[in-house]
Amino acid sequence: MRISFLHTIGGNRQVFEHAANSLGLRSDDLRHEVRPDLREAVEHAGAFTADLLTQTSLCLQQLAANSDAVIVTCATLGxxxxxxxxxxxxIVRADAALAAAAAEVGGSIAVLCAAESAIEPTRRLFAQHASGTDASVKVIHVPQVWALFKSGDMNACLAAVAASADDAYEAGASVVAFAHPWMAPAVKFASQGRQPLDSAHAALRVAIRRP
Incomplete structure (x- = not known):
């Protein structure tokens, strides 16, 4: 199965490749397009303008032409x-796939969000998918994680993500979800037996099972 990815952070390529390999997909069947310029343009404009929407849609069309599925890994472009x-x-939104997977588990959903600008969009998305269920959603801002991520200290960053996930489970969460794709490798630091959800695995599972 040929799957293409539209990224805006180069490091997410490795995250999604690792998840794909764990699901039995071959690296040779994966194609990655990294377009930080699209995210930066949206942030600079302060909105997803019609012109930027057209540019992104064109990019997705080109990826779809030689793929069986396309995954948009950046929430900004979602x-x-x-x-x-x-x-x-x-065409799969990684963040929406994650929200749907969390809603399927149900109960008390805790979403770890590092970037302050992503808090409200994340809250709305998860609440939308949890609507009509008995699930509740709490977005937990972890600014210390964001600071470590921006400093480039990924080992400390991922350890902090895992610690925050463990804290959320201890506080009663039924399931913990990682709002940002780059958080996925933190599962190796988390307590055994309580596996947080990440958007890489969630999106790939959606892409694989859809006709």
């Missing part, structure tokens, strides 16, 4: 997926 309803292959 709204472009709604414009791709006529795509010949599934």
């Amino acid at each position: 709204p472009a997926v709604a414009e791709m309803e006529g795509s010949p292959v599934p």
